[in-house]
């Protein structure tokens with residue numbers, strides 16, 4: 193599959209990507225995870241991106257596009273890919289159109305996770321993420337707790353709250369989504385590529401997404 197997952201912060205893009213990846217081994221490309229790894233590793237990209245991320249603002253398009261082009265050329269993307277958190281703005285979507293045309297790749301669909309704001313807020317304040325950069329498994333103290341409190345089931349490292357999970361940053365991320373990212377729903381709808389899924393259960397979202405793709 194070659195798809196984009198759209199949706200507000202906390203909609204479940206990372207969770208659904210993990211389950212879809214098990215289905216056909218497509219590469220999971222989360223620009224948020226790539227940026228967090230860069231911050232942790234202290235690279236030039238990470239140093240530039242950190243302040244934007246902590247405030248809940250978008251990182252400039254110029255930094256994102258080079259990073260995505262490099263990732264898309266890696267061998268695992270030949271099987272397919274799931275974009276999680278990218279594109280985030282109309283200019284990013286337009287640049288992606290050009291990049292895919294240049295690489296002769298066709299997208300199958302854009303799947304929009306349509307989740308109420310109150311659910312999203314609740315999920316973000318209770319999310320926990322594995323601190324191991326190579327793992328970054330996602331949990332939730334209410335809906336998907338770790339087996340041992342505070343410890344990742346997959347790699348045994350501590351699970352933490354992300355630095356953009358303060359109430360102020362969460363509200364800014366939602367406002368940024370409404371202003372800069374939600375116009376992508378119309379952008380892809382007009383191209384006839386959009387499938388909106390309103391289910392709250394990630395298992396149902398995965399089933400509906402696979403049905404839509406086949």
Ligand code: AP5
Nearest residue numbers: 201202203204205206207223224251277315319331332394
């Ligand atoms: P990013 O990491 O992409 O964050 P986001 O889009 O805000 O999305 P989240 O990761 O917060 O949520 P999600 O939808 O993946 O939900 P999850 O599965 O974790 O971006 C972070 C920052 O990086 C941005 O603010 C920006 O600064 C920068 N950035 C990234 N990409 C960029 C780009 N392209 N351009 C510019 N800047 C960029 O689920 C949330 C919680 O809910 C979890 O606890 C989970 O366990 C739980 N949950 C999930 N599904 C369910 C369910 N069905 N039922 C119950 N609980 C559930």
